[in-house]
Amino acid sequence: MVWTASPxxxxxxxxxxxxxxxxxxxxGDDAGAFATGGDVLLAxxxxxxxxxxxxxxxxxxxxxxxxxxxxxxxxxxxxVGGVPRTVESATMEVFQRAGDIGLQxxxxxxxVLVCVSGLCVVVADGxxxxxxxxxxxxxxSGRVTTATVATDAGKILGKAWDAAAANGDKIRALVALA
Numbered sequence: 522m523v524w525t526a527s528p529x530x531x532x533x534x535x536x537x538x539x540x541x542x543x544x545x546x547x548x549g550d551d552a553g554a555f556a557t558g559g560d561v562l563l564a565x566x567x568x569x570x571x572x573x574x575x576x577x578x579x580x581x582x583x584x585x586x587x588x589x590x591x592x593x594x595x596x597x598x599x600x601v602g603g604v605p606r607t608v609e610s611a612t613m614e615v616f617q618r619a620g621d622i623g624l625q626x627x628x629x630x631x632x633v634l635v636c637v638s639g640l641c642v643v644v645a646d647g648x649x650x651x652x653x654x655x656x657x658x659x660x661x662s663g664r665v666t667t668a669t670v671a672t673d674a675g676k677i678l679g680k681a682w683d684a685a686a687a688n689g690d691k692i693r694a695l696v697a698l699a
Contacts, residue, residue: 544556558639559638559641567585567629568629570586571623572603573644573663575596575665577595596698598696601626601636602616602626602633604627646666650684653667654679654680657676661688
């Protein structure tokens with residue numbers, strides 16, 4: 522599918538000149554201990570997706586999760602938000618509180634917010650050390666596992682900001698798609 526212009530007339534956009542941006546819920550008061558934040562894009566969920574799912578680009582402006590190794594090269598980012606089921610106004614929100622990780626962000630066909638750069642929470646598929654490169658897991662869809670830079674070029678989601686001791690641990694990932 523090729524790109525087509527919006528049917529709504531849109532004015533020109535000027536680039537912003539933001540020299541530094543502090544992506545941190547606590548405005549830096551926590552010295553980064555609990556920081557999350559980054560850049561997100563709006564996509565369509567190809568299936569039910571949860572907050573914290575690592576996803577791949579499955580079709581034009583559509584993301585999905587999968588344990589298929591071939592989808593690792595299509596890595597798109599991490600689901601960080603969507604339309605809460607309790608909000609009737611369809612307001613898009615980012616959810617990065619501890620209790621939100623693993624909750625449904627979108628049903629099939631719903632809009633979803635995907636972190637493409639920044640610090641967000643993911644779910645580990647096994648032990649992961651701080652600073653380890655991350656990729657989509659081939660054991661459990663939506664989770665991340667350690668990547669090897671030399672052999673996983675083009676599949677890297679980012680780096681582990683925290684350590685995971687076991688499968689299912691929630692850690693922050695510095696998303697930097699390569």
